[in-house]
């Protein structure tokens with residue numbers, strides 16, 4: 001496997017870590033997955049697999065979910081390549097995924113097709129362009145359930161219409177430390193968007209990572225939804241930068257950043273929550289030029305040090321202590 | 337179902353694990369899932385709006401009583417099945433229960449008319465599935481080769497009308 005999608009860097013990367021676009025599609029000829037027999041699900045899988053194999057530009061690996069081990073499945077969810085719902089029940093489900101993990105297609109989740117395109121940093125236009133190309137190519141081979149009045153038909157009516165959820169992951173240590181997150185959540189809600197923890201919910205969001213996405217899909221074009229998301233994301237990024245200025249006026253923040261760095265460099269046991277909390281501070285220090293470390297390395301660690309993913313890296317299940325020990329060791333090595 | 341670990345909270349996470357070679361189901365609440373090391377992965381990818389939908393539908397169902405016997409011809413669901421589960425059974429359900437679902441779609445999205453893209457093959461497959469343009473093009477080519485220009489002109493007009501109508 002080659003370089004992963006998160007190793008890229010780019011515009012707005014001090015605040016905006018990654019971008020993803022999800023599209024939900026169903027085959028017109030089959031009821032939604034919850035109404036399908038196992039046999040029909042397998043039929044749906046093979047129809048979509050055949051259609052995807054003809055997309056010359058993308059080389060998809062096809063994984064039957066029930067062939068994977070427990071920690072492989074949970075690791076896919078930790079890396080946001082599949083949904084927790086998809087991980088929870090595996091019969092009749094399959095995944096199409098590119099080597100760089102930038103494109104993943106869940107087959108027979110709540111809909112026949114839920115696919116996502118992930119990019120590093122702030123790349124909504126690029127991510128949508130790629131998602132749209134894949135969608136167009138698939139629609140040459142498949143008949144999607146569609147109604148002229150209400151758009152793409154989905155099992156969950158909250159995503160009917162465009163069937164598109166676009167999102168960006170924001171790193172908001174400044175706004176979080178100034179207790180601005182609850183206010184922000186209710187503000188973006190009025191603008192047709194959702195802000196939630198990327199790992200963990202609400203104010204308890206791990207690593208100060210938040211996902212901002214569009215919540216309205218009917219009565220708005222893909223382009224308008226993307227533009228709206230883009231402009232709100234940029235405004236939040238600007239607010240975050242001023243919040244960082246504010247908290248860095250106090251040398252207590254600088255002290256916290258270096259203590260976090262010290263702990264990561266020397267600790268012998270680190271659990272995921274502590275890792276995320278400390279990494280958030282170190283990332284802040286890195287983008288502020290206080291610590292010399294590549295942010296892509298930090299993003300990689302936040303993804304690869306999750307519990308099942310770390311077990312996957314040694315290809316055997318580890319207990320809690322084993323994971324915490326291995327995590328601490330890996331982090332020490334990466335920070336040199 | 338209660339969480340197997342604390343026996344107190346509602347289990348939110350359901351997984352199969354292989355323990356000593358045999359499959360066992362595990363049901364955990366989100367707190368326990370997290371403390372056992374699974375929690376970090378839950379809560380970001382899921383679009384998670386179905387509870388809201390079920391709520392909204394449940395309410396509108398009460399105001400729309402009387403015609404609960406109508407069933408979707410493809411999947412067999414009635415409107416009250418959909419309202420109770422918060423789950424639409426298939427694409428055909430949207431056609432069958434269009435009028436009843438519309439107020440809910442309005443509550444969720446504020447609007448009820450699709451403004452986004454249309455599948456590339458939509459007009460061909462739905463509006464003119466009987467006549468194949470490529471077939472006509474093939475006939476046109478043969479007509480030109482035979483120098484049957486009257487037929488060729490007729491075919492050309494038919495093709496243009498089809499392509500124009502599909503746009």
Ligand SMILES: [Zn+2]
Pocket residue numbers: 339340341342343344345364365366367368369
């Ligand atoms: Zn519990």
Ligand SMILES: [Zn+2]
Pocket residue numbers: 408409410411412413424425426427428429430
């Ligand atoms: Zn139906």
